[in-house]
Amino acid sequence: MTRTPVNVTVTGAAGQIGYALLFRIASGHLLGADVPVKLRLLEIPQGLKAAEGTAMELDDCAFPLLRGIDISDDPNVAFDGANVALLVGARPRTKGMERGDLLEANGGIFKPQGAAINAHAADDIKVLVVGNPANTNALIAQAAAPDVPAERFTAMTRLDHNRAVSQLAQKTGTPVSEIRKLTIWGNHSATQYPDIFHAEVAGKNAAEAVGDQAWLADTFIPTVAKRGAAIIEARGASSAASAANAAIDHVHTWVNGTAAGDWTSMGIPSDGSYGVPEGLISSFPVTTKDGKYEIVQGLEINDFSRERIDASVRELSEEREAVRGLGLL
Ligand SMILES: NC(=O)c1ccc[n+]([C@@H]2O[C@H](COP(=O)([O-])OP(=O)(O)OC[C@H]3O[C@@H](n4cnc5c(N)ncnc54)[C@H](O)[C@@H]3O)[C@@H](O)[C@H]2O)c1
Numbered sequence: 001m002t003r004t005p006v007n008v009t010v011t012g013a014a015g016q017i018g019y020a021l022l023f024r025i026a027s028g029h030l031l032g033a034d035v036p037v038k039l040r041l042l043e044i045p046q047g048l049k050a051a052e053g054t055a056m057e058l059d060d061c062a063f064p065l066l067r068g069i070d071i072s073d074d075p076n077v078a079f080d081g082a083n084v085a086l087l088v089g090a091r092p093r094t095k096g097m098e099r100g101d102l103l104e105a106n107g108g109i110f111k112p113q114g115a116a117i118n119a120h121a122a123d124d125i126k127v128l129v130v131g132n133p134a135n136t137n138a139l140i141a142q143a144a145a146p147d148v149p150a151e152r153f154t155a156m157t158r159l160d161h162n163r164a165v166s167q168l169a170q171k172t173g174t175p176v177s178e179i180r181k182l183t184i185w186g187n188h189s190a191t192q193y194p195d196i197f198h199a200e201v202a203g204k205n206a207a208e209a210v211g212d213q214a215w216l217a218d219t220f221i222p223t224v225a226k227r228g229a230a231i232i233e234a235r236g237a238s239s240a241a242s243a244a245n246a247a248i249d250h251v252h253t254w255v256n257g258t259a260a261g262d263w264t265s266m267g268i269p270s271d272g273s274y275g276v277p278e279g280l281i282s283s284f285p286v287t288t289k290d291g292k293y294e295i296v297q298g299l300e301i302n303d304f305s306r307e308r309i310d311a312s313v314r315e316l317s318e319e320r321e322a323v324r325g326l327g328l329l
């Protein structure tokens with residue numbers, strides 16, 4: 001039986017991340033090797049021509065799973081019937097800029113997009129916000145979509161998760177495939193907290209395997225938390241291929257499930273777990289199954305972790321207040 005194609009809307013399709021992302025969606029990495037997709041690309045008017053060029057290249061790949069590409073500068077058209085929405089289009093951070101500086105510039109983009117999702121997306125819509133500041137942009141879009149279940153709006157911390165896995169693998173001389181149960185808590189920003197106290201390296205507790213508190217506090221955490229800025233400094237542009245890869249991982253895991261004995265990190269609306277105020281879109285350890293996620297419960301949080309989780313969550317609360325003040329919530 002031929003499966004109905006899944007409509008995947010990508011905003012900012014002509015940008016750097018878009019260019020790295022679209023080809024992988026079309027080749028089956030987002031949803032699975034047997035799932036046909038239709039791409040709906042949203043750009044601003046100045047980006048339409050470049051999006052058309054990318055669409056020509058997508059055609060030229062003759063991807064068997066790609067069943068159509070529509071391009072629009074109207075969110076009401078681009079989100080019509082969307083099953084998955086990847087909100088990438090935003091203004092990227094440039095050298096010396098903190099993510100907070102972007103709140104006002106990008107807030108205006110996510111409110112109308114949330115409203116268009118509310119009015120036109122399919123009932124099973126799943127939204128991933130990549131554009132920064134991702135957690136608070138997701139909150140803005142969610143607030144503008146009162147008819148969509150709040151938990152369908154998520155923000156990307158999978159890139160941070162993958163960065164942390166890689167750093168830990170390198171430190172312990174272990175393959176990435178042997179690292180499990182790592183957690184990113186809080187905001188996708190320099191305050192995020194990559195937590196290895198419950199992680200495992202080849203089945204052993206990661207903090208014990210590392211056995212080096214100074215490395216954890218002074219090297220690992222800052223390296224992961226400031227990796228985005230380090231990439232901007234080195235490349236002169238923000239991370240693109242690794243961000244696209246993380247977006248693929250986030251949605252693939254959400255739809256297809258986490259492996260037994262492991263979890264992942266997602267920015268999701270808090271239900272109050274671990275003392276994170278309800279409603280903030282904060283990163284948590286989650287397991288996924290049948291297209292739904294659940295926060296991993298019952299983890300013991302030591303003082304070192306508590307302090308860092310609280311600091312990042314405080315920043316999220318401040319961002320929420322700031323966008324409230326701007327009338328975006
Ligand atoms: N969450 C993460 O881990 C993570 C990682 C890397 C980058 N990012 C963020 O992703 C975003 C995109 O990065 P990029 O490198 O692709 O930037 P880019 O500037 O190359 O591309 C952004 C694209 O978005 C388009 N755009 C702007 N406003 C739009 C709107 N209202 N509707 C549709 N399209 C719109 C632009 O025309 C442009 O083509 C940035 O905010 C960046 O900071 C997030």
Ligand SMILES: O=C(O)C[C@H](O)C(=O)O
Pocket residue numbers: 092093132159227228229231238239
């Ligand atoms: O840090 C940035 O501004 C880009 C992105 O969010 C990243 O983490 O690479």
